[in-house]
């Protein structure tokens with residue numbers, strides 16, 4: 001045997017071992033009657049967490065199960081399905097994608113296509129950007145992404161319905177990504193907020209139509225008076241606490257950017273800005289400030305000259 005096939009064989013077996021061993025080890029937490037959350041890591045995507053950075057959840061009703069977000073890869077979706085099966089033997093009747101960011105929907109590849117639903121604009125955004133996100137994730141996460149095809153959802157038309165004794169509403173917002181689906185379970189008073197709410201984790205602002213817009217959405221969420229919020233990122237909490245975590249950070253960021261633009265400061269000044277103590281509990285804050293400085297600050301600079 002020549003040397004090349006030996007190297008190839010060695011590489012293939014390393015890959016086979018890696019493929020066998022990786023697992024997201026998902027552990028659903030019960031947060032209300034029939035209602036479970038699978039917590040993501042409060043971290044950047046990397047080859048250790050396999051892109052598992054967002055929360056997902058499900059409502060296992062007496063009739064069938066509703067899934068909220070599918071995670072970053074087919075493997076995640078498959079493991080989520082397994083975790084659901086350990087809790088309920090009922091079929092999956094609806095799988096919602098909260099918005100078009102890849103940490104929330106690439107796990108669609110593990111689910112029945114006809115069950116995948118999202119807001120109309122999200123289906124367009126996934127059509128436009130999904131393939132690009134998928135190839136970025138393959139590059140960053142390698143083996144974790146194996147067999148992850150892009151399976152887009154279709155538009156959800158029914159906005160209010162009852163399933164297995166749960167009164168559910170689909171509420172459309174836009175402050176985080178231009179189309180943000182929120183699922184409200186009136187029966188348990190649990191709100192699956194997607195990335196409109198980040199709790200004790202600095203919000204990602206890359207696709208917000210504007211922070212004022214986002215803050216306005218948060219005011220509307222407050223009016224729902226829900227007991228519990230499942231945020232897109234960060235721990236599950238009482239609604240008031242989770243919403244105020246997001247709005248406190250966004251208000252600070254908005255003021256920082258406005259003031260910096262007025263004073264003619266540079267992007268680097270934003271990246272290196274002093275963080276006030278009351279934001280100490282916001283995980284990943286320096287990382288998100290840097291990202292916002294690059295994506296968002298130029299808009300504030302432009303606004304000065306309008």
Ligand SMILES: [Zn+2]
Nearest residue numbers: 054103195232
């Ligand atoms: Zn997210």
